[in-house]
């Protein structure tokens with residue numbers, strides 16, 4: 001990217017356009033599903049079941065993955081059914097997903113043996129994907145991102161929700177490289193513990209080459225403010241790229257703000273992963 005604000009700070013910035021992987025299973029959705037689909041197939045599963053809110057991109061992507069890779073899919077949705085279905089759930093149903101609804105109290109207990117047994121009673125045998133899709137196979141997929149990059153870089157950045165993408169990305173980096181995650185949630189300082197936990201579970205150790213910035217959530221998950229909207233509009237005008245306001249815009253705003261504050265040493269080459 002060529003941008004005066006970065007040039008002034010002596011930085012180079014490359015974008016890794018993971019959003020272009022596929023319109024149906026973009027960015028980190030594909031990274032997270034890839035090895036899960038392989039494992040599900042190897043274990044002889046025919047059904048994928050997962051959880052999400054009514055606007056969940058993970059639900060939508062799981063429906064698409066089932067459609068394209070030959071699995072039946074079940075989406076367990078938080079809250080009550082609202083008809084007509086919103087565009088995300090409408091897409092999921094058109095791609096063959098069966099929907100089930102759990103009230104908020106039951107949804108909180110969704111991974112408990114009782115709720116899982118109830119779901120098996122209703123839907124039979126299934127391969128379970130966690131809400132948001134972050135599990136060891138998902139991290140393996142995210143760890144592949146750096147191997148596709150053929151320019152030298154010092155720092156890889158990504159947005160953080162559950163922290164699974166950061167945990168995998170950091171694991172895939174080479175010696176001397178670091179990862180910075182930008183939290184899109186408010187007051188989620190426990191996120192670092194989550195990322196460490198994901199790495200321990202998937203790889204047996206915490207890589208220690210990552211950190212998280214907490215100052216760019218703009219009020220919390222799926223919250224926005226005029227400054228963010230203005231940034232997105234300017235960015236689109238200058239760089240012909242429309243940033244996703246829930247995730248990648250908050251990361252990119254954070255990168256530019258930190259650059260202007262002199263946070264990155266001059267001559268740092270930054271790689272920003274456009275995760276979707």
Ligand SMILES: Cc1ncc(COP(=O)(O)O)c(C=O)c1O
Nearest residue numbers: 160161162163164165247275276
């Ligand atoms: C486009 C996009 N970027 C980043 C993330 C955050 O990923 P993670 O939950 O692994 O931190 C998500 C989460 O679903 C996403 O949809």
